[in-house]
Amino acid sequence: MTTQHQHLAYGHSTAHGCLAFADAGTATEEAAEIQALAAARTWGEARQVQMTHLSNPAGPEYHEPKNEYADDRPFDITRVGAVEDGNWPPMVTKRAFTVLPQDLQDRYGKRQVTVHNGDYLEIAVAAEDELVAELRQRGYQVSRDDALINQLDGFSLGSPAA
Structure with a gap:
């Protein structure tokens, strides 16, 4: 058995009612990007938010900076198409497909299919102790x-940005 030396963050995904896992090495930075965009007060500020790990759904490639999206217009992250559609930020429950070993995905998870946002791995909260213990045995x-x-799941984006 190969030992991994990866650090994972995990928790209860409120939106999906199950456990979700993420790479702890980038998770905090990704969350900061989400928060920075949500804190933007104008479209100009939103467009200037630097994204390293995620795409910026308020960027000029998505919203041309004129008329209702002009730089000085008020910005509300909940009115951004990708956020309204549930496409941004990407579902945190998808990450298990890339951060968890395949055998543990098969044993503890159930692939769920969504019509618009792709598949995610549903891992029951009841499996937490056993799954975490097994990951730690493997060096995680x-x-x-x-x-x-x-x-990371954008759960707090449901209310308008201040």
Whole structure:
């Protein structure tokens, strides 16, 4: 058995009612990008938010900076098409497909298909202790952080940005 030395963050995804896993090495930075975009007050500010890990759904390739999307117009992240459609940020529950070993995906998860947003791995909360123990036996560092997981999923974006 190959030992991994990856650090995973995981938690209860409120939107999906199951566990979700993410690479802890980039998760905090990704959450900061989501928060920075949500905090933008104008379309101009939103377009200037630098994204390293995610795409910027308010960028000029999505919203031409004129008329209702002019730089000085008020920005509300909940009115961005990709956010309204549930496409941004990407579902955090999809990440298990890339960060968890295949045999653990098969044993603890169930592939769920969504019509618009693709597949995600549903991992029952009841499997937490056993799955986390198995990951740690394989050399993974595993930390629970429900707030981070829900930030990555954009769960707090349901209310207009201040």
